[in-house]
Amino acid sequence: MKTFCRTLSLSLALVTGAAAAQQVLPDERFASCMATLRADAPAKGVSTVSFNRLTSGLLPDMTVLEFLDYQPEFRTPIWDYLASLVDEERVADGLAMREKWATTLTAAAERYQVDADTVVAVWGVESNFGRNFGKRPLLTSLGTLSCFGRRQAYFRGEFLSALKILDAGDIAPERLVGSWAGAFGHTQFMPSTFLRLAVDGDGDGRRDLMDSVPDALASTANFLHKAGWRQGEPWGYEVVLPAGFDTSVSGRGDKRPLSQWTVRGVRRADGQPIAASDARAGLLLPAGPRGPAFLVFRNxxxxxxxxxxxxxxxxxxxxxxxxxGGKPFVTPWPTDDAGLSRSERRELQTLLAARGYAIGEIDGMIGANSRQAIQSEQKRLGMAVDGRPGQKLLTTLRAAPTSR
Known part of the structure; x- marks a missing residue:
């Protein structure tokens, strides 16, 4: 019995010791990783003195790893994705911002030969016109991703680029916050993109995407210019396919002369003729052959x-x-449960809160609390329990009593 007890005690001690080692391992690994980055920094233009000063007290934030394999652009149904990003509220805000910053936008568009409305659209989608920058300290997020998880080599480059930005004094350390992946500012540049393409739009000698709208808009215009924007040409347009169309020829990268598309019976959804030219376009079917279709060009x-x-x-x-002044898409998305605009999402959150769910801020952002509440209501109503905010749930809750 004593032997058993000693064996059990030893086993428990080993388990306890292993657990303790696991608890301290991330910090030890992070410290070792920072030492490696410190050695690499001078070759990337960051002195050891600057590295030490800017990373003093830096600790990992392991919660960022939860986002590493999640991108809404790839996981969210496209009708949900566009419903929240391109709604009447965002269009109205974009028109207001275009008017407010007209002089700045005109100057940037003329200097870089790009479309001002596309610059405004990037601003709106990336940060809701400066309202949603993200709140995570960039050095913490990028430092963690440099040392843990996938794509460490990529994030190490971004981490050192962020240090270079701070060392140059373009942005104050306490202001450099953004997304979990390291994008920051009005138009959400990654640090390496900032170093390559950010410009001083307001003439103060600094490139500040956090607190200078002119810098952000000019930098975005420069990005589009350097990427090959063709002024005066469209990005594309919605089209309608004939019955029985062979969709094997679709794909953004499979560009063909417009004449080939017209011969196949493709026509513009707005009723205008497709230009008789040899300009090359690819056929984009983001929701398959039953959804909206687009001919897309270089832009x-x-x-x-x-x-x-x-x-x-x-x-x-x-x-x-x-x-x-364009209209919504002509062809509806192939779903019987369309996505919600941001105002509709706020309405859904309000209805859920009225039923006693702890939603938190009614902001139209469907986070963990909102999804849990949606799942509970879906289960109660006999709907598919997927946590998705759709028109069917909103319509049902509008008509249902508020008691749970």
Whole structure:
């Protein structure tokens, strides 16, 4: 019995010791990783003195790893994605911002030969016109991602780029906050992109994407210019496919002369003729053959380069068109449960809060609390329990009593 007890005690001690080691391991690994980065910093233009000063007291934030494999551009149904990004509220805000910053936008568009409405659309989608920068300290997020998880080599480059920005004095350390992945400012540049393409739009000698709208708009215009924007050309337009169309020829990268698309019976959804030219366009079917279809040109690829997701590029392109007075898409999305605008999402949150759910701030952002409440209501109503905010749930809750 004593032998058993000693064995049990030893086993428990080993387990306890292993657990304790696991608890301290991240900090030890982070410290070792920082030592490696410190050695690499001078070759990237950051002195050891600056590295030590800017990283003093830096600790990892392991919660950022939860986001590493999640990107809404790829996981969210496109009808949900666009419903919240290109709604009447965002169009109205974009028109107001275009008027407020007209002189700045005109100067940037003329200097870099790009479309001002596309610059405004990037601003609106990336930060809701400066309202949503993200709140995570960049050095903490990028330092953590440099030392843990996937793509460490990529994030190490971004971490050292962030240090270089701070060392140059363009942005104060306490102001450098942003997304979990390291994008920051009005138009959400990654640090390496900032170093390559950010410009001083207000003439104060600094490139400040956090607190200078002129810097952010000019920098975005420069990004589009350097990516190959063709002034005066469209990004694309919605089209209608004939019955029985062979969709094997679709794909953004499979560009063909417009004449080939017209021969196949493709026509513009707005009723205008497709130009009789040999300009090359690809056929984009973001929701398959039953949803909206688009012929996309070189400028769509330029927008895609800002954030490599077709749904993202389509949101930017569509918002820019809406700012020009364009209409919503002609062909509906292939779903019987369409997505919600931000005002509808706020209404859904209000209805859920009235039923006693702890939603938190009614902001139209469907976070963990909102999704849990949605799942509970879906289960109660006999709906598919997926936590998705859709028109069916909103319509049902509007008509139902508020008691749970």
């Amino acid at each position: 769509f690829d330029v927008i895609y380069g800002y954030n490599a997701a077709e749904s993202y590029a389509l949101a930017i392109a569509h918002l820019a068109d809406r700012l020009k």
